[in-house]
Amino acid sequence: MESAPVIDVVNLSKAFGPKVVLSNVNLQVNEGESLVVMGGSGTGKTVLLRNIMGLLTPDAGHVAVDGKIIQQLGREELFETRKKIGMCFQMAALFDSMSVEENVGFALTRHTSMTPGEILNRVDECLEMVGLKGSNKLRPSELSGGMKRRVGFARAIALKPKILLFDEPTTGLDPVMTDVIGRIILGLKLELGVTSITVTHDLKSAFEIADRIALIFRGECIACETPEAFRVNPHPVVQQFLRGDADGPFLQDPPPPRREPRETSRSTFDPLQSV
């Protein structure tokens, strides 16, 4: 008999004013599974994560985590459930008045009876997992974008959560750092065996870390399948997304016309000759 999903998104709909962001989305994530959610900008991927965390209330449908419907929980029960979930924000959302160490150890200080020494050990352990050993005393303002994300990961895993949610962890990073982040997520998945949902645009890391890939298009989940099946999915939107092509049904407004690259006029100034 198949066990109940750890995260169960049922008929989830959410609109902001007249703009419908999510419409009747159904997703199930089983224990230890890694689901990657993809989709164009503004299609409601982050809204999905925020509904799972209980930061937003759905207009219709519900989200259940470990069998508990998030929207029906009281504040205390909600906080108890959130202790089982680690959320990694798109821009890291580090507490800028605290050091890296204080950020990572924040939840441990508040929710456990660990001694300062034990907290420090756990902080070091988490920072090592994300490749930032020894950066305890740095402030968020002293970190690069990629480092901030990684500190965000370390903060999210500090309480040893069952579930990890990654909100566009590689957006705005260079390709090398994108690969580093992808490897860290894969490493966390393999080492910790957590259930995870990763929202990303990066196809390379998506195919590396996903057990299943879902594609959200105009608020609806149009595909949710293994990477192999996703790659050969005949849906024109899926194929256009995989090709990264502007032409097709993906965009609501027609894209600008394609133009052949112009032959650049040769400059009379040749920097090599002038040396």
Next chain:
Amino acid sequence: MLNSLLEKIGIQVLGFLDKAGDFAVVSGRAVAAIPRRPFDGRNLMRQFLAVGVNSIPVILLTSLAVSMVFAVQLVYGFKQFQAEGLAAQVNGLAIIRELAPVISGLMMAGRVGSAMAAELGTMQVTEQIDALECLATDPIQYLFVPRLLASAITLPLLVCLSIYVGYWGGHFLLVAVEGQSSVIYANDFYKLLTIRDLYIAMTKAFVFGVIIALVGCWRGYRTFGGAEGVGNAPTSSVVTSSLWILIADFFLTKILLV
């Protein structure tokens, strides 16, 4: 035409009631969170430093300036009736009952309330408050409670300082400049006062402290719209809390003086 006007008025009224209701709910949650664990002593001490200790120079200077200016006005006014001797008595009465609590309250609304609104506003637009929620921490408990306690406890202490400085401001003007007797000034300053006046001043300071912290934190907590929102939050916080300080001052005076 009339319908559209009524509709606009209705939207404004509903918007105001919505905000007032939200403020009441958030304030209630903040007060209810005071005894809840975990108790964050370090955070509270940091707020005592920011709200209390760091405000001492501002309170010192404004109290000195206001008490001296008020003494000048009193001497000038009473001179017209050859009653300069009353200046010290009225100075004492005015400083303890009104000037010290109200001036301190308004200065703190500008210095501390705006800082709270800006800090929480920045945290809101940079998702730090959402991060607190995700780390199973109630932002109202973590952010509001230390600021509320620090403001409500330190404002009465700062008002005591303000009264003390006000005494010496009046002393300098009336004794050193106007040549009145130091002994007579010391007696006259407290002549019209009873212990109830100090109690009124402390009550006012406590209420003003609560207003400053709740309004400042609430404005920051409800910030939206990026940099512009963060820019508006402190301004709105100062205007709102100053207004409420003046309104509360009137009602507290009416109620407590009966």
